[in-house]
Amino acid sequence: MNSDSSEPRNEQNSDRARRFDWKTLGWGAAVSFLGLTLIVASGLSRTHEWTSALLLNLGAAVFLAVPLLAVTRVLTGKIKESEATFTARIEQVKADTDEKINRLAATLDARSTVLGWSTEDPDAEDLSTMEQICNLLHSGITSKHGFIVPFIKSRSIFVSIAAAGDHQLQVTPLDARQISGHNTSPKVNDLAPVSVSRDGSLNDLAAGALKSIGDAFPTAERLFNPIEFEDTLRSHIQALAALYQANHEDDSEGFRMIVNDQWALADDVLFPRRPGSLVELKQSTAGEQGWRPFMLGKSWVDPHQLDEGFRWAYGLGLTTAAAVEGDVAYSDDRWHASARLTD
Known part of the structure; x- marks a missing residue:
């Protein structure tokens, strides 16, 4: 993107600015030395009052004004360099933001398209x-x-x-x-x-x-x-x-699959396909009862389909035997239907 081409340009500007700093500071030092020399010369020319005053004023002006100008130019260069860097960063942030906006727009468009299929949209057949x-x-x-x-x-x-x-x-x-x-x-x-x-x-x-x-x-x-x-x-x-x-x-x-007529599996949830209770796979129920005993107490739950959902969740590493059964001492590698699940 633009950031790739701007980086070498920024480095060149930075190198040029550094060279400019040293050159300007060198000239400033030389001129300051000249001003100091004029001031010293004015002191040595006190017998000629007018000449001494001229040298003193000229030396003071050179000694003070020229370094101030040099420092001003150095600071101006630094400001321009910072401005260029700041502008480049703004351009990069803008480019990244535009890319994220485009991705989000594409995602929303895809989601809108997919949701149209939920009611057998004829466009899906195309x-x-x-x-x-x-x-x-x-x-x-x-x-x-x-x-x-x-x-x-x-x-x-x-x-x-x-x-x-x-x-x-x-x-x-x-x-x-x-x-x-x-x-x-x-x-x-x-x-x-x-x-x-x-x-x-x-x-x-x-x-x-x-x-x-x-x-x-x-x-x-x-x-x-x-x-x-x-x-x-x-x-x-x-x-x-x-x-x-x-x-x-x-x-x-985050849906992973349709398990059966009653359940769908998401990354962290066993999701009922009809109105009902969610099963938070990473958490245990109140009182460490365990999700399976808790859910089997509900009249709408089919034990076989529930167990199939739990077996998929466990098999994919999305839950533990302890969370399903509510028994923290229950060994994961022994958790299978012949011991606990519905035959």
Whole structure:
């Protein structure tokens, strides 16, 4: 930006100002010495009263006025140098502010577009799924880590899709078999992430994910259903838009995924998809009761769907067994369905 080109110019001005300082001070010292010499000479010429007075006045003027002029010029140079530096800083702040304003405007435009999809806006049908993904990520509705959708649901393989700069997406396949398995402590295993161009197609995104999955799941390509994946993506994007639309006054940004019919997961919250209580994943309930016992006491809560939400939150590292169960002595690595969760 302008700041890059202005820095060398500012350095040149600064060097020139420093050279000017020394030159001016040197001349000032020389002239001051001359004035002092004239004053001394006036003292030696007292026998010639007129000459002595002339030398004295001339010497005093030179000794006092010329250094004052030199100092004034030095200070003027310093002021100009400071003014140039200050102006450059103002220009940089202005440029940074303009950039932030442009980014915010683009984010708000993307958010407005995404919110239109919450009611099955026909304009959404004119956009490709990749364009919908990019708008969703740019809207700020999803987490900075991206959002998660099923990829091969029959094998509990999901993908996390996140922004990676202005022109790339990062796609990370997730092995979530322990989330659905009720005999292990829930954990989500990340497979190798792949980069996909934002200008690419959904087929490019799927191909990158399948390549990453290949070694761990040799049958992945055979089991993958591209039509089902695209339908799933569009339905999840619409669901996230609708959820944000309904709860935009709450702390409802940062959504990670739609877990099931009852719950959505955000960075710090297990969010009800219908009117209900939020679960603050980083905090325990009053009296250290634990979120799971507390929420199971509510008539609208489905135990199986609640447990699925907790297992995802725990598997992604968003909560702890102690916060869920309310038992600080409960070991995290032993927290699984056969011990506590609903069968």
